Amino acid sequence: MNARERLATMARERGSSLAALSRMLGRNSSYLQQYITKGSPRKLEEDDRRHLAQFFGVAESELGGPEEMSYIATGGDWVDVPRLPLDASAGPGALGAAEIPFDAFRFSRRWLREQGLDPAMLSSIRVMGDSMDPLLRDGDEILVDRTPRPFREGVHVLRMGEVLHVKRVQSGAPGTLRLISANEAYDPIEVGLDEVDLVGRVVWKSGRM
Numbered sequence: 775m776n777a778r779e780r781l782a783t784m785a786r787e788r789g790s791s792l793a794a795l796s797r798m799l800g801r802n803s804s805y806l807q808q809y810i811t812k813g814s815p816r817k818l819e820e821d822d823r824r825h826l827a828q829f830f831g832v833a834e835s836e837l838g839g840p841e842e843m844s845y846i847a848t849g850g851d852w853v854d855v856p857r858l859p860l861d862a863s864a865g866p867g868a869l870g871a872a873e874i875p876f877d878a879f880r881f882s883r884r885w886l887r888e889q890g891l892d893p894a895m896l897s898s899i900r901v902m903g904d905s906m907d908p909l910l911r912d913g914d915e916i917l918v919d920r921t922p923r924p925f926r927e928g929v930h931v932l933r934m935g936e937v938l939h940v941k942r943v944q945s946g947a948p949g950t951l952r953l954i955s956a957n958e959a960y961d962p963i964e965v966g967l968d969e970v971d972l973v974g975r976v977v978w979k980s981g982r983m
Contacts, residue, residue, distance in 0.1 A: 776838075777817070777818070777836070777837050777838035778809065778810045778813075780836050780837065781806070781809075781810060781826065781837060782810050784830045784832070784894060785806075787894065787895070788830065788894065788895070788920075789920070790829075792806040792807045792810065793806075793807070795826065795829070798825070798829070798875075799821075799822045799825055799826070801822070817838050818837060818838055820839075823837045823838060823839050824839075827839070828854055828856065828875070828878065829856055829875055830894050831853050831854060831855060831856070831893035831894050831896065832893075832894060851882065851883040851884060852880050852881065852882060852883060853880070853881050853882075853883045853886060853893040854878035854879070854880050854881075855878060855879050855880075855881055855893060855896045855897060855898055855917065856875030856877075856878050856897050856898065857875060857876060857877040857878055857879060857897075857898045857899070857915070858875055858876075858897050858898065858899050859876050860899040860900070860938060861899065861900050861901070861902040861938065862899050862900070862901055862902065862916065862918075862931045862938045862939060862940040875897075879898050879915070879917075879980075881893075889977065891919055891921075891977060892919075892921055895919060895920045895921040895974075896917055896918065896919055896920070896977075897917075897918055897920070897974075898915050898916065898917050898918070899915070899916060899918060899931070899938075900913065900914070900915055900916075901913065901914040901915075901916055901940055901979075904957055905941075905955040905956070905957045905959075905960045906929075906940060906941070906942075906955060906956045906957065907956060907957045908956065908957075909929070909956040910929075910940060910956070910976075910979060910981075911981055913981060913982070914979050914980065914981035915979065915980045915981065916931070916940065916976045916978070916979045917976070917977050917978035917979070918931050918973065918974040918975070918976060918977070919974050919975050919976075919977045920973060920974035921974075923975075925945075925972070927942075927943060927944045927945065928942065928943065928975055928976070929941070929942050929943070929975070929976040930942075930943045930972050930973070930974065930975050930976065931972075931973040931974055931975075931976060932953075932970050932971060932972050932973055933970070933971040933973055934965070934969060934970050934971075938973070939953070940976065941953040941954060941955060942954040942955075942956065943972070946964045947964065949966060949967055950964050950965060950966055950967065951964070951965055951966075951967060951970060952964050953965060953970075
């Protein structure tokens with residue numbers, strides 16, 4: 775698979791549009807579409823390639839860079855997972871924003887592999903509100919695994935309309951899901967499968983003591 779095919783595949787798997795990725799690079803919205811479909815430019819600029827490697831958590835060599843230019847920290851086998859400027863509400867609801875990373879958390883590649891996690895399918899967002907307290911507190915960062923898998927109960931980030939939530943999700947009556955808050959002050963709610971989009975499963979959290 776060449777660099778163009780690899781980029782197109784990763785963008786599709788991540789659910790990121792080529793136009794949005796182009797704007798992330800500070801380019802016009804058709805930049806990456808032309809690169810992939812028309813071969814113009816012939817290869818990505820070094821800064822563009824590095825930024826895309828950071829976003830997808832892959833080696834730059836996968837995007838046409840030299841083999842030695844991998845997206846792994848010097849002195850160890852590490853992967854940077856993008857932090858997105860999104861808040862997953864543990865309260866009344868948080869509006870989503872463009873998924874353009876502003877920072878990253880660094881994880882051991884070996885640890886991610888032991889957890890069965892694919893770095894390319896991970897991102898970190900912030901929790902807002904108190905409905906998941908004490909499990910998740912306001913301001914905590916959570917690692918979200920967006921790998922497509924059969925549903926199983928657990929803590930998920932989900933989207934209802936344009937609003938992101940983080941809740942414990944269980945199967946409800948046929949055709950429904952039950953959304954449960956860790957904070958007992960909030961009652962469980964039941965929603966139809968067609969009302970909610972499960973973005974990903976929460977697999978890790980960090981926060982201040």
